[in-house]
Amino acid sequence: MALGGRGFVSVGAVVACCALVGCTSEPPPAPTPTPTATTPAESQIERQTRLDYEAAEAAYRASTAEQDRLYRAGGTTKASPALRATATGSYLRVTLKSLRKVHRSGWHAEGDTKIIDVVRNGGWRTGQVGLTSCEDNNAIRFLDRKGADVTPKVERRYVQKMTVVKVGDGWKVSSANSTRVHSFDGQPCAL
Amino acid sequence: MRALTAVATLGVTLVVLGPAADSPALADDQVTCTKAGDCTNIATRERKGRQVNEPGWSTSPDSRQATDEVDQTVSEARRKFSAALAAYDRSLASFNRCVRTFDPSLNKAGCGNAPTPPTAPQFRSDTFSGRGITAGQAAAIAVARLLLPTIAPGIGPSPKLNPWNMAAVGYPLWLWADGPTRVGPISDSVGGLSVSLEAEVSSLTFRMGDGHMVNCPGTGHPWTTAVEPGAKSPNCGYSYAKPSLPDDSYTVAAITNWAVTWTSNGQSGVINVPVVDTTELPVGELQVLVR
Numbered sequence: 001m002a003l004g005g006r007g008f009v010s011v012g013a014v015v016a017c018c019a020l021v022g023c024t025s026e027p028p029p030a031p032t033p034t035p036t037a038t039t040p041a042e043s044q045i046e047r048q049t050r051l052d053y054e055a056a057e058a059a060y061r062a063s064t065a066e067q068d069r070l071y072r073a074g075g076t077t078k079a080s081p082a083l084r085a086t087a088t089g090s091y092l093r094v095t096l097k098s099l100r101k102v103h104r105s106g107w108h109a110e111g112d113t114k115i116i117d118v119v120r121n122g123g124w125r126t127g128q129v130g131l132t133s134c135e136d137n138n139a140i141r142f143l144d145r146k147g148a149d150v151t152p153k154v155e156r157r158y159v160q161k162m163t164v165v166k167v168g169d170g171w172k173v174s175s176a177n178s179t180r181v182h183s184f185d186g187q188p189c190a191l
Numbered sequence: 192m193r194a195l196t197a198v199a200t201l202g203v204t205l206v207v208l209g210p211a212a213d214s215p216a217l218a219d220d221q222v223t224c225t226k227a228g229d230c231t232n233i234a235t236r237e238r239k240g241r242q243v244n245e246p247g248w249s250t251s252p253d254s255r256q257a258t259d260e261v262d263q264t265v266s267e268a269r270r271k272f273s274a275a276l277a278a279y280d281r282s283l284a285s286f287n288r289c290v291r292t293f294d295p296s297l298n299k300a301g302c303g304n305a306p307t308p309p310t311a312p313q314f315r316s317d318t319f320s321g322r323g324i325t326a327g328q329a330a331a332i333a334v335a336r337l338l339l340p341t342i343a344p345g346i347g348p349s350p351k352l353n354p355w356n357m358a359a360v361g362y363p364l365w366l367w368a369d370g371p372t373r374v375g376p377i378s379d380s381v382g383g384l385s386v387s388l389e390a391e392v393s394s395l396t397f398r399m400g401d402g403h404m405v406n407c408p409g410t411g412h413p414w415t416t417a418v419e420p421g422a423k424s425p426n427c428g429y430s431y432a433k434p435s436l437p438d439d440s441y442t443v444a445a446i447t448n449w450a451v452t453w454t455s456n457g458q459s460g461v462i463n464v465p466v467v468d469t470t471e472l473p474v475g476e477l478q479v480l481v482r
Contacts, residue, residue, distance in 0.1 A: 071226060090223060098225035113226060125377050128338045137226040152228035167340055167370060174338075178224035 049124045052171075056129045056164035057118045059086045059171035064113050064135070067095060071140065072110065075103030088167060089174035102142070107150060111140040117189045127166035134189035135160050155180045159187050324382035327460065330453035333379040333386040334462045337451065344397060344445035344470045345369030347414025357473040360431050365424040366397050367411030368447055386455040393450040393463070395427065400441030400472065405429050436475035444469045 063086035070076050070083065076099045079092060087095060102109070116134035137156035144150045158178040165174045184190035224230040345367035350357045358364060375389035397405040407427035414424070435441045449464040 067226060090221075094223040094231045095225060097231065098227045098229055101229070102227060109226070125338075125379070127340065127371075127374065137228075140226055142227065154228040156224075156226065156228050158224050163338070165338055165340065175221065176223045177221045178230065180224065 052124060052129055052166070053120055053131075055166075055171045056131055059164060060118065060131060060133065060162060060173050061115065062086045063173050064115060067099070068109070068112050068140070070099055071102060071142075072108060074106070074108040075099045075101070077103055085170055086172055087174075088165065088172040091162070091173045091176050094176075105150075106145045107142045109140050109142050113137050114139060116184055117191075119189045121161060121188070129164050131160075131162045131164055132187075132189050133160045133162065134158075134184045134187055136184075155182060157181050157184065159184070159189065324384060326384060326386075326455040326458040329381035329384040330386050330388075330455050330460060331462065332381045333388055333455075334451050334453060334464065336379065337374075337377065337388055337390065337464075339374060339390060339449055339464060339466055340371045342368045342370035342372075342392070342445060342447045342466065343468050344443045345411065345413055346443065346470070346472060347418075350473060355475060355477075357436060357475040358431065360434050360474060360476045363421065363423040363428050363430050365412060365414035365418070366395075366405060366407060366427045366429060366445075367413045367424075368392055368395050368445065369413070372410045374449075384455050386453055388451055388453050390449045390451040390464075392447055394448045396446040396448070397427075397429065398444040398446070399429055399431070400435070400443050401431060401433060403429070431474045434475045436473055440471040440473040442469050443472050 063083065066080060066082040066086060070080060076096075079087075079096055083092070083095070114136040116136060118131055118133045121130040121132040135158045137158070140151075140156070141149055142151045157180065159181055161177045161179075162173050163175045164171050166172075181187065222230050222232050345365075346358070347365045347367075348358075372392040373390070375387075377388045379386050379388065392410050394409070395407040395411055397407065399405060405427065409426070411427035412424050431441070445468050447466045447468070449466060451462045451464055453460055453462060
């Protein structure tokens with residue numbers, strides 16, 4: 001990549017120090033209460049558990065809303081700050097893969113995810129909770145560049161068993177095990 | 192008169208990939224579906240092994256003797272449990288080899304872009320009720336079920352802080368563990384035994400994607416805007432000698448070594464768990480025109 005000609009001096013990056021060290025930064029994830037380092041009393045545990053589940057559910061709902069926005073915007077090639085702040089691990093990877101596919105295909109979405117309800121599942125431990133969501137995506141339509149409906153002809157009602165983890169000060173959905181259902185009848189998240 | 196010219200490839204995206212932080216409670220064939228209707232099998236595509244340096248994975252003489260003293264149901268459950276542990280042990284050995292040889296620039300050993308820990312063996316803990324499981328076995332299971340936080344490679348100054356969105360050849364980069372470095376104390380119950388866990392990052396290894404490796408004591412020092420331009424990290428840094436651009440980015444892998452201290456039934460020990468995460472780093476050259 002070196003340029004020829006009199007007067008060109010390759011000096012590496014040191015000369016451009018100031019340009020390299022700008023001052024922008026990522027928006028921080030939404031702060032959540034921090035568990036105490038020592039074993040708290042029972043009431044404190046209960047309170048912390050409740051706060052963690054609330055923060056985890058809020059992260060899931062925020063992630064879902066951000067995904068809806070990105071699908072409506074025509075997908076994306078990289079995770080938005082809001083998506084990175086609410087999703088991680090395999091959940092983020094699979095989501096990004098789908099958003100990239102939509103972007104490559106020139107599609108965009110209309111409609112929103114309908115979350116029937118979110119309930120607790122599994123145990124609680126510091127920095128990790130399990131949630132089960134009844135998630136109905138059937139109202140989301142996908143359109144190609146010409147406006148033709150290209151919505152996949154598959155059932156998109158899922159019972160999502162998710163793991164939500166605390167990363168830094170924020171909670172992120174890290175994995176999801178999806179089960180397609182034709183009806184949410186009898187599901188714990190639809191009672 | 193001087194003119195400054197930057198030679199760089201613009202528009203390179205920075206993609207951070209985290210390891211799968213999967214729930215141990217999930218089945219092996221975990222499938223994640225998206226709003227577009229496509230589904231991905233996480234188990235076959237993304238799950239790898241986890242290293243646990245813990246003796247006693249096979250059924251010990253003591254526990255074999257104990258088997259004779261319990262009923263047939265427990266004996267059968269223990270047989271399955273031991274088989275699951277043995278299978279898990281093989282995964283750990285595979286993962287161990289994988290981590291030792293993993294280099295994102297070479298992608299050796301079929302490890303993929305970021306080896307991630309496997310799911311803990313599944314078993315019905317109420318079947319055992321504390322009969323025949325050693326404290327070490329219980330601890331190993333508890334550690335395997337422990338979800339350690341994602342720690343992305345911290346690299347500073349971030350390429351996003353300059354107009355070319357890249358790191359520069361020759362510029363001293365600071366490396367650190369970008370995430371929580373302590374977890375716990377956490378309590379878990381395995382086979383009726385209570386296990387207390389506390390995890391801490393003990394060391395950090397970076398594979399820089401250009402064939403070089405950097406071993407760092409502790410967790411490194413985060414770079415901040417207060418750092419004087421051009422200053423080197425006190426204990427964990429690197430300068431690239433060659434650019435990755437214009438064709439590609441370097442895939443930088445951070446191998447975080449967690450030391451998980453366990454206590455159960457009056458015994459204690461330490462299990463080391465490496466976790467791998469990667470990030471893409473575009474590296475280019477900056478040149479100056481002097482007249």
